[in-house]
Amino acid sequence: MDTDDSKSISSCGWTETSVGESHWRVRAAVTALLAILGSAALTGCIIIPVDYHAKGSRHNVTMSVTNELRAGTTTREEVILTMGEPDFISEDEQRFGYFWSKVKAILIVASYGSGSAAEIPRSYLIEVSFDQRNRVSKVRATKQWGDAVTGDPEVPESGKDVPRRK
């Protein structure tokens, strides 16, 4: 009868270790795994996909509107009657911007005793340009993550095409 704790398992490709040492290593690995999982759970991060309009955003304009605007045919008057007051108007009224924002996901970060949530918005802009006959000459749709559409020199920005109010 073999009473020795040491067991050769080198035939299986393992290194030769004592049973006590092996147990210690397994225990250490399990402890480390539990610590990692526990940390992940305690500083939990969940992303919930949603789809709703951001607070204060207009709801009546969608990307499909671009299919209804015909270059050379649709007039400025028809655009306003269909979509309402634009969000951005160039000084010469040759460019309108219709802007809306939707929340596409909610990020929840939870930790022990506290937590926070943040909306992840996606912004949309339809830019309509008019010719001298007050007819649509160009329609451009832009979408971008975040609560503003920026980064393109042609996209209305604060100080360029500011919302013109009387």
Place this chain on the structure above:
Amino acid sequence: MALVNLAALFPLLISMMLIAGCVTPPHAHKDLFDFLVVGKTTREDVLLTLGQPSASFEQERIFTYRVGQYGEDGYYIISPKVVSPAQAATWQDVRFSLVIVFDGHGRLQKHQLVRVD
């Protein structure tokens, strides 16, 4: 004694003012747009009744107003006054964009209540 009473009343007055500010309904009217008659209503009538538009286009041939709705009480015009350009982008409390188009003589040609919310 009078000073003590005023001091005691002050928080109460502030609270009442805050509560009143929160619950004061806008002056909504069901018949707010009944005066709009195609071919008859003039630009002046519109300005006198609805006030300054939120935007105008093509040499004041087209006016737009931001309109709110207070339950069954009717419609009300949302002030076009804007503190900052960023604020203009918000459509909070706005339910409709009223579009008014005048003809060459300054009379109402057509109008449309575009729902925006």
